[in-house]
Amino acid sequence: MAIKHNQTIVKNHFRKDWQRRVRCHFDQPGKKASRRSARKAKAAAVAPRPIDKLRPVVRCPTVKYNRRVRAGRGFTLAELKAAGIPRLYAPTIGISVDARRQNLSEESLAANVERLKAYTARLxxxxxxxxxxxxxxxxxxxxxxxxxxxxxxxAAFPIVHADKTIKTIKTSELPKPIEGGAYRKLR
Structure with a gap:
């Protein structure tokens, strides 16, 4: 069984030129700088075009994160059809397509169709x-x-987090409690 992950090294009888067998990341800040400069060089090379493809706005899964929206993998075929863009033509003009994704609500469909129309208007x-x-x-x-x-x-069309769901409620606005409790009322 090989040693994996960042655990303590047990029974460490080091000889056999162990310095060659250790992986060091002294180039981490340098690589960060070179990645950043490469991104700038790519942006300059493709001049008026955006760096990345247009991605849809999707809502994160699970109760914990479903207030957040983020960039998805690609637009659904229904969204492309509603926006009037052929599905084989979409990738050629920088729109990502995901044939597996399904629209579960009218709101997400409308938001992404609006996003596609705004993109094609500026294209x-x-x-x-x-x-x-x-x-x-x-x-x-x-x-x-x-x-x-x-x-x-x-990004060409950044995703804006419009969180309108959370509102503060004063105690005076709360409904009056049921006399005798809710359990007694239900019986």
Missing amino acids: ILFPKKSNKPKKGDSSKEDLKAVESAVASTG
């Missing part, structure tokens, strides 16, 4: 042939505006 599509633009491509004014745009390293 600028370059024509494959500049002299023959197709129906869905952007106008020449939009294409000229892109040249002056500056790329940011953040």
